[in-house]
Amino acid sequence: MNFNTLINPVYDLKQFKNINEAYKKNELAYLEQYYSKYYFVNLKNSMEDLYIYQAPNKLCVIGLAPAHPLLQRSQDQSSSGHYLSNIQSIEYDAKVKSSINKKSIKAGVAGWIIDTNTRFEHEKELLQNKPFKEGYIAIIKPKQENSDKSLSHCFSEDRYKLIRNLT
């Protein structure tokens, strides 16, 4: 390492060729560097599926999966607000009951809420417009540290696409 490269580092793009190809095909593919993707299929309430991105530190980011009714073209923007008001207080065991509708939304993984998406306060549209990144719903610390047990009921992205007939 000579003096010049100490202050002007050189990057070898050849080693990133494969990554470049993969990323170009799917602009959110880079998220796989940071998270393992799981999908929670909601059998009780039809199609209200969620994705679960798990970070190496075991924390889980949850959000709307592609087959979720709120993400279908037929839905309009106002549905976001309605849905979000139902999840104002997600409790331990990650269930919530709205006092108005007595609706219960499962988070897909049992644990404690560490943080919720504070951007929803002023940008409700994020939920439906950017569901897989800025529109995530909450971050959960799983009760069970072992992913094989905490997420055993979930599916990989490929399996999920098969189950829900997605491309």
Added chain:
Amino acid sequence: MLKKRLWETDHDLSLPTRISEESDKWKRIRCDEVSQDIENSYEDIIKQISHYNNDETTSIIIDTMLNSKCCARCILRFLNVHDYKMYSASEEALLKLISRIREDVLKSTDPKLISSTEHSFTEILSCKPQDKPICITCFDLLYQADTIECIWPIYQSILAHNFDVKDFNLSVSLPTGILVNNHSMIVWIRKMCNDLKVHCSLETLVDLKETFKPLLGWSIGKQTGLVYKGQSQFNISIEYSHEETQRNHMFLTKIPSAEFGMKKTRVKGKHIWTGDSRPNISNALQKVSDEEFLKMCKSCPPFSVKERWKNKPPILEHATIYVGGRYNKFSRDISQTPWIINGIKLAPTSVSECIGEKLRELFRCDDYNIVPAGREDSNVRMLGNGRPFFMEIINPRNPFPSKEALNDVQEEINKEYTDLVRCQRLTMITNKQDLSIIKEGEETKTKTYSALVWISKKVTPEVIDEINKFHDGFTIKQRTPIRVLQRRSPAVRTKKIHYIFAEQMEDNFLTLRMKTEAGTYIKEFIHGDLGRTVPSLGDMIGCHADILALDVLEVDLEWPIQ
């Protein structure tokens, strides 16, 4: 909990030698000039002791202790001789002194009260040192403080570890039996005075440790050439024990006025007694009246003892010293400190080990600990003029390496780990206050970075211009990154980007150079952390972005201090 690392567990020490002859054990490291001094300073001594005790008490102290076969030095203690140098005189010289004092005080007291038969000094002087009865008030610790046998374990340890020091300090722990036996002697002397209807003035005496430590210190000094100094960075700790008397304080639990309680507790499955610390025993003895003591304590006057003192292996420790410098990390595969989770090593080595292991050999220390000004992830390189750090060197046997030796070890590190780690400006930190600069640096100093970035659209001059519009700086708001949320609370931190400069590379690649406030999460600024850092690089150019490689170019902190 990791087991404590010691130099001797992975290195051989010099072999210990034995004291060859039994008679050698008793050789004294004598201060011969002191024995002469006693002749000259007799008047001062006699004046001194008469401050504390009247003549009758003085003679009773001497006679009682001689009858109990106490050593001459202990008698001096009870007579309140505070000139510690006197204690290094030989037993013979001191017995002569005591005999002279006894004669003098007898002259001024009523001869009918005190037996005027000469005390059989000769009897004591004629027997061999090892046949002399063991002193009951010091278990021969004070008597032997300046003998080879007492010095030997310490002397051997110093040689074995080969400490390169010029001075030392002493920490000594004496057997608990000393406390009761000395108190018992006081009570007994007071009783003797009362029996002879003499007003007893005995209230204080010189503490055993106060005379033992200087004597031991001077003797070690004479044997090794080291200087006994209170402020020394090199400490010798020895624990002395006496099994025969180690439970002789238990009777105190039966005296209500002593307020001495002991509890039985379980430690590691074994039942042990607690509550009998030396201060507790001392306090309890103060509270007991002489009558109660005489009634309840079986050993008043103290029983003769069959065994002398024993010692636990001495502990030699040099205070921690500090070496400072700056390091570069050229590899994306090694961590800053050893990275072990569940017993598995996740990175082959670390900056700490590359530098520390070589320093360990130079300083011959037990262990080391790196304290850097901030951290970088394993996959981040530390370029430029390096990150400031200091290394704690724990218990060095060689605390004063030469500048050349330090430079040599620096070259050795840089040669062996050429493509991994480089160490610069390695220097001894002599002013401990300088160390706080490192901690402050982590929190206040700016850092400069270089990053290789991928974006989800083709990089064009327009895209580059869009970023470079902000080259004079801007502010971002960062919510605690998800990758550290498990150990930090969710909070929003406003951070200043002082400077940003983008350069086009082919296809979807660009490089970024940025100067940021301390505590800014660069990776999260680039990929946005699912919208938790606003604005992210992607927000600024209207697409997604990811960081492929990160390098720290500068840690803006002046270190080491010239």
